[in-house]
Structure formats: structure tokens, C-alpha cells
Amino acid sequence: MTLETLSTNRSHGGTQGVYRHKSATTGTDMSFAIFVPDNPEGAKLPVLWYLSGLTCTHANVMEKGEYRAACAQHGVIFVAPDTSPRGEGVPDDPDGAWDFGLGAGFYVDATAEPWAANYRMRSYVEDELPSLILRDFPAADMTRQGISGHSMGGHGALTVALRTPDRFRSVSAFAPIVAPMHCPWGEKALSNYLGEDREAWAAYDACALIAGGARLPDLLVDQGEADSFLEEQLKTHLLAEACEKAGQKATIRMQPGYDHSYYFISTFMAEHVGWHAERLKA
Template sequence: MTIETLSTTRSHGGTQSVCRHASDTTATDMSFAIFVPDHAEGAKLPVLWYLSGLTCTHANVMEKGEYRAACARHGVIFVAPDTSPRGEGVPDDPDSAWDFGLGAGFYVDATVEPWAKNYRMRSYIEDELPSLLLRHFPMADMTRQGISGHSMGGHGALTVALRTPDRFRSVSAFAPIVAPTQCPWGEKALGGYLGPDRALWTAYDACALIDGGARLPDLLVDQGDADTFLAEQLKTPLLEESCRKAGQKATIRMQPGYDHSYYFISTFMAEHVAWHAERLKRGR
């Protein structure tokens, strides 16, 4: 599998690139952003994945996330994939809704037509893109990975990590959808991509996974208390309750006055990068 470098830019003592490749998993071209700090020849750097939210591409966090200075300081590679397949022939919501279809892949492997052919973001994030990174970025130490994300991407980060706990040393999220089986965004997406059998949905619900015995080494969540999506869609108290009952180690911080935007994310991004770096540089 080959990749095409679309752009490279120097920033904060590192290189910000955008790459594209033909994906066997989604049957489309896929793009991702990657920031690689300067490093000695032959050095291996830990990898922090960042999964974006509804309507986003790799560009949102790349342009507004303010992660590069922290990643350069701590020597951490930052990888930001797209949120869904795109391109000619990829189905979209028939009503052009923003919370389903293009830009809203929800990091699931769809099983219902017409979504099943292309909407396979779970396998893309869990299997194909890590394999591509291993082959094309020799400085990436795939034995030291962390994952983070925002909103729908926070849901993705939590569920990917809970399903593959041996892969990640650190997990965090900004304003994640913590229980998509219990909120309108999640019920629409999971029902649309997976069909009406709600038993199939639990693999994509962080609270359900924790309630069912899945565990993380540690967890950091930041949530703004002025986020207009908090009560109906994000439901942070459900994650607090699941972690408390399960004895899951977690730091869940309600941040006064902050909303759902990248003003919020960028405020706490450097703290998240430093938190991940501390855990990624430890021995197991």
C-alpha cells in the first residue's frame, strides 16, 4: 500500500503533513494528518491518535487544536484521521443531515446497506491505518500508543480502546458521547448503520462496555459545563457512574464555562498531550 503526501509544513520543531492513500477497508481514498517532531536518526517516538467529531475532517484539529508545541516538547507523534469515507459514490444521509453519513462515521463497521461497503471506520482505525503507519513511518513506536478524541471522536477513542485494551497505554477524551445507545445522535447512527438489534450496538457504547467488564489502564475526560449538548447527547454523568461502579480509574473534570468548541479543546490540549506523554514513556 502506498501513500501520497499532499502537504508538509514546518511547525514547532517538527513536520506537519497531510497524506492520502487508497483504503481497502472503506473502498475509497482516505486522508489523515500526521505531526512528527524532530528526532535523532533511528529514534522511536510514541504515537497519539486523535479522532475528530461530527462534521469534521483531519483539518479541524490540525488548524485549531493547538497540539504541535506540546507534541514537539514531549516527542510525541500526533495522528488525526478523517471521520468517515468520502468520495464519488459514497452514500450520504438522504436528507443531508449533518449527524449521519458523510462526516459522521461514528467509528463503526456498518452492516446495513447502503452503508456496509464504505462505512467501516472501526476496522480502518483499528487495523488498516495502524498497519500503514507501521510500514511508512519507521519512527513511530507502535508499542507505545495513546488515543484521544472529541465528541463523536471521544466516543470512538473510548470504544476503540475498551475493545483493544492491550494496544493503548493512555486514553483521554474531550466532551465524548459516552452512551450512544441512550442518546439521539447515537440511536440514529447505530440504528442506521447496524440495524434495529440493539444487542449489536453495545460494542460501540463506552458505558455498556465498562459495565460489561472492559477496562482501561487509566482515563482522562474533560467536559465543559456550558456545553449545550451535555444533558441530551453527551451524558457525562453516566460515564462517571459506570466508572465508579466498576472501579475503573478515571479523572473526569467538569470545566466551568466551557462549551463544545475548539476554543475548549485547544485550552486543554497541551495538558492532554503531557498526560499521554507521561504514560507513553513509562515501561509497562
């Protein structure tokens, strides 16, 4: 699992890198971006994961997310994986739709064919990539991790954290899909990747996990009120209701005038990085 360097660039007193490796989990080449602020030899920095949304790769947040200045200020490493396996032979939506298949792995481990061989983004994000970061980036302090994400990636951040409560000190999201069992995007993805047994879907639904007893140390969510996906796909009110009913600590902010784009994400990114940094102090 040797890393291939695709690019490195100096930025905000740190190094923005993009790397590729052969993944045993997905059976494909996988790429990811990582920003490492300058640090003294032997220093350890906390790690903030960012999971991207439908159609995205690592490049969307890297080019438009505006996180590097805040990460350099707070001394936080920022890791952005891809959203799905890619390459020749990897199955895609048979109708060519953008909301399923390539770029839309939904951070699940698929069990249904033909998806099961490659679409194993849950294990990639939870196991393989963290092991690689630990091995190849000595400044990464894997005892201090936070996670965030946008839309499908917000769903991923919430569910990964809820399933692994001892791993993350901080969790946030931008416009997350909070109840994929009850929205068109989620129903399409989960039924195809996992089959029709809805009980199996619950491991990938933040509201269902919270209702089942899973908890987070804290939670910050920003959602644009002008987001065209809010009512049908994102259903932020369901997360607010689930947290209130369960006594889960959460700050869920509706932001007037903001949509689903990176104009929205970049506006609040520095605040999220600072929020995580406060909770990731040694």
C-alpha cells in the first residue's frame, strides 16, 4: 500500500498534498487530499476528517472549501477522501444518474451485487485510510480526531461517528442527509447497496442510530434555509427532533439565505475548524 504523490503545494504555512494508493478495501486505486500545517519535528497535530457529498471527489473541498488558513492557525491536519471507488470495471448507475454509483458511495459497505466488491467506503474511511495516515504522516495524532462533512458526506460523518463513539472528540456537518431511510437519495442508495432489508439500513441513518441509543460528545450542524434540497432530501428537522428526544447535545443552526453550494460551506468552514480545534486540544 505504497503512496504515490500526485501533487504538493505550499499554502498558508503548510503543505497541501494529493496522494493515490491501491486499496485492498475497494479493490481500486483511491485518491485523497491532506493538508499538514508546518510543525516542529516530533510534534503531533489533531486530525479533522472531511467527507464530501454527491458527485464530489477530494478536489471539491480542496479547491473551494477555504479550510487551510484556519487549519494552519489552529494546527489541525485536514484529510479529505474520495466519495466512491473509481476505475475500469467499477459498476455505475445503469441509467447514468448522478445520485448513485460513481461519486455516490454513501459511506456504506455494500452487500448486494454488483456493488459489494468495490463499494466499501465505510471500511475504507473507518479502517484502511486511517491506518495509512497513521503510517505515512508522523505528525498525525490519531488519538485526537474530529470529523465533518457535507450533504452525503454529512450523513457519512454523523453515522461513522455514531458507530465509533470512542474515536471522535468532535463531529460537525454542513447540510447533512440526516435520515436517508426517509428520503429519495437515501432510499435509492440503501436499497441498491444493501438490498430491501430496512433493518440493515439503520446502521447508516443518523436519526435511527440516535433513537437506538448511539451518542456523540457534541454536534454542530449548519443548514442553509435557501437550500433547494432541504425539504425533500435533507430533512434537518428530523435530526433536531431526534436529538431533543434523546437528550443528545447539539447545535443545529439554520442559516438564512444560504444554499447547498460551497459558497455556503466556505462561509462557515473556518468556524467549524475552530470549533473542532477547541475540542481537539491535547
